[in-house]
């Protein structure tokens with residue numbers, strides 16, 4: 080019955096979409112209305128398409144002998160009070176995740192329903208009302224919610240893409256998912272405790288519960304790298320959600336693609352809070368006061384700007400405390416006034432020694448003329464150039480003199496590390512600097528508006544071209560005069576060029592996420608950050624700007640911090656922005672890492688910080704991790720054999736080979752020889768059976784089986800090496816092997 084209803088809903092949505100697509104409103108408002116209707120039905124068709132598998136996964140039998148079915152979306156019967164299926168995010172569905180024998184909350188029995196395509200293939204019952212004899216014989220698991228379904232999920236082979244956990248959300252996770260929208264919520268949890276899963280489900284929950292606000296303001300979900308974002312990208316649509324913007328911090332500056340590689344040490348310098356002052360100094364350095372007077376020839380005259388005049392103008396403007404670009408008009412006024420006064424003094428001087436003969440109207444005329452002088456404009460541009468963030472940052476790193484002027488708070492070596500030629504693109508750590516520079520410069524949107532107008536003119540010209548072609552082809556299309564006269568309208572009768580241009584623009588109607596992506600100043604309704612421990616202080620500034628209402632969910636683990644400028648304490652990260660006004664939730668159970676592997680990882684964790692407790696593994700596999708010492712010279716051969724052996728045991732799962740960054744080049748051919756289809760490189764395809772990657776790349780990911788190569792070198796490669804090793808050791812869901820050379 081549910082699927083019949085679903086099919087009906089799909090057919091209805093498809094019909095509505097088709098009708099909307101056919102519609103052609105006349106006015107711009109009507110067209111825009113039509114586009115948003117099309118978008119709404121497209122979303123609906125997509126959403127209904129995504130819930131085919133496991134549409135209904137639970138049933139609650141209640142004390143009053145009624146029952147509720149819980150599923151991926153809500154479905155109603157003939158009237159809207161008749162809920163056939165409850166959306167998992169609905170308040171009434173919550174008991175499915177929270178009810179226990181101790182606090183049954185009106186639930187007698189919770190049933191997990193397993194389906195394959197549209198068939199029910201299994202049931203697991205948990206009796207919560209232990210006094211109910213009629214339910215005797217059903218399994219009662221206590222502790223975990225839906226233990227059988229949970230274990231089936233955590234033991235399933237990995238696919239290289241994350242899947243949703245709506246069927247088996249656990250109580251501590253549910254608390255996070257359904258926490259209030261407002262304020263900053265930090266979710267701290269060890270590896271595999273479901274932080275990423277919870278963050279994604281929270282996004283879906285918030286969009287469901289606060290649709291009004293969030294569909295217009297959007298939700299930004301930040302992850303550590305492109306590989307990771309691809310890994311999680313399909314979870315949201317299957318959770319029936321679209322309209323969340325997934326980005327790395329390196330993608331948050333519109334128009335910049337940050338692909339340049341750079342060392343962790345350089346990234347660390349760029350991530351320091353000191354860079355705010357460095358950039359401010361770099362911009363001040365562009366507000367020039369020359370050593371010599373500047374002569375300007377105007378018509379048949381000549382004026383001179385002394386360094387003292389320029390310095391006085393600059394200081395007065397700086398005191399007004401406006402961002403650099405927005406202060407430029409003020410600087411212009413100062414300089415033009417000074418020049419006009421100079422002219423007036425010369426031209427209007429009374430030969431008899433009386434008062435100046437010129438009046439205010441004459442001065443105004445001088446100023447107007449001076450402003451129109453190209454040479455005056457050129458000097459103003461030189462003294463106080465309007466800058467783009469790219470010019471500031473690239474210009475700073477490309478010049479020893481500028482670096483010396485702006486980085487007095489850095490050491491000589493740090494300054495040298497920042498030095499680079501302007502070509503070669505941007506690195507992820509440059510993006511927060513560009514964003515900061517944009518703030519310091521101030522958005523002078525005159526240029527953008529002029530560009531938009533030019534673009535519109537170009538579109539009108541294009542549209543005129545289209546109309547001309549249409550008009551030109553008329554003589555061919557309608558060679559028969561009678562046809563042309565028979566009252567048929569042609570395109571030129573219906574449209575004028577600028578309407579056609581509007582339509583061009585309308586045709587690209589953007590979703591909230593798309594508009595937000597293109598707008599640096601966008602204020603999101605909610606910001607979710609995964610692997611939040613990795614962000615530098617400069618990156619936090621970017622995210623805080625995107626979240627002026629401070630409605631944020633930050634998930635991470637300070638024991639896993641690998642970035643040198645990453646967080647070691649949430650207090651320290653958040654203090655500058657919200658003081659102590661943030662909430663902490665902790666996740667304590669690892670669903671990924673089996674007990675045997677967690678025991679190995681726990682030793683490394685104790686070395687990172689003996690006060691930290693590792694998460695409790697939800698299960699054991701009975702299989703001990705293997706650990707082998709090989710001579711350095713024999714590493715390649717042994718790795719080859721290990722990959723072949725693990726692949727042999729893999730079934731339809733995935734193997735991850737985690738290697739020190741310094742060994743990637745040497746070991747890549749080894750992996751290729753052992754498994755020709757191995758994925759490696761900057762952005763490996765995780766659906767491949769075997770993936771070779773560094774710890775930084777493996778962050779947040781998981782594989783059925785993992786081989787960690789040369790743990791000592793992983794530790795030695797970075798001051799945060801122990802955390803890196805902890806991450807590497809906790810990526811496996813089933814088997815772990817370690818190859819040591821030391």
Ligand SMILES: Nc1ncnc2c1ncn2[C@@H]1O[C@H](COP(=O)(O)OP(=O)(O)OP(=O)(O)O)[C@@H](O)[C@H]1O
Pocket residue numbers: 229232233242243244247248249252268269270271272273274275276277636639670671778779780781809
């Ligand atoms: N309630 C649950 N039911 C089923 N599977 C779960 C549940 N919670 C988490 N998992 C699974 O456990 C694995 C680890 O989850 P996830 O990647 O979200 O952990 P994490 O805390 O982000 O880990 P890391 O710190 O390593 O990034 C995933 O495969 C996830 O699907």
